[in-house]
Amino acid sequence: MSGGDGGGTDDDGNVGQRFDRLPETAADREVEGRATREAVVGWWVERFDLDPERFAGHTFWEKGSGKIWAFAGEIDSPAEVEGLGMTFLRTRQEHWKPTTDAVQRFGRGATKNVVVLDDEDARAFLRGEDTEPEWDGDWGYLIAAHRIAGAIEPIGVGLYIYDELRSQMPKGRQRDL
Structure with missing residues (x-):
């Protein structure tokens, strides 16, 4: 088979x-x-x-x-x-x-290819929406993170191409916060 x-x-x-x-x-x-x-x-x-x-x-x-x-x-x-x-x-x-x-x-402790999203972009990312964060690093799959209680916490995977971060948040885990 x-x-x-x-x-x-x-x-x-x-x-x-x-x-x-x-x-x-x-x-x-x-x-x-x-x-x-x-x-x-x-x-x-x-x-x-x-x-x-x-x-x-x-x-x-x-x-x-x-x-x-x-x-x-x-x-x-x-x-x-x-x-x-x-x-x-x-x-x-x-x-x-x-x-x-x-x-x-x-992903905690990653120091490369981590895009830290502001509140607005983090919310959009969690909804499964694409964002345009400031980023001057590599294209490709990145760790999308957010500052929570003073620490950088990974929230998911984003695909960064053409100045856009495409949320890869699975549909069943998307949230409107």
Whole structure:
């Protein structure tokens, strides 16, 4: 059967309804194109300047083609379960995309590619609306954050292109505050 989400095996060796642990390095890879733990953690470190120790104690798993999950613990691989930890990152596309859950859980302390939104833009972002915040950094996926009680808190993922921050807030989590 073809297709990563249909329960069968893709041409690349993925089984759509099974979690397979990411290999530590490319040398350990058995499935062509599968991300490695080293690459996943390295991407977060490079993109957001996060300390790699933030990911200590977490294992990373692929379910389907490029859907990466983070799990705080160890289990045997493969695992045929419905969910394992939290959705974390989408790979196997031109630009890797972090999830809202991952940004909220791991994004504190990021010092790069974080756009801090004012009250008005933060409210619009949470409603799922696009904004035009002042930003002179990289284009691509950013951590959208807001100052809350004196601290910078990640609120979600934004896609910044053409001087516009496109909210990636999932529809079920959008709020009108």
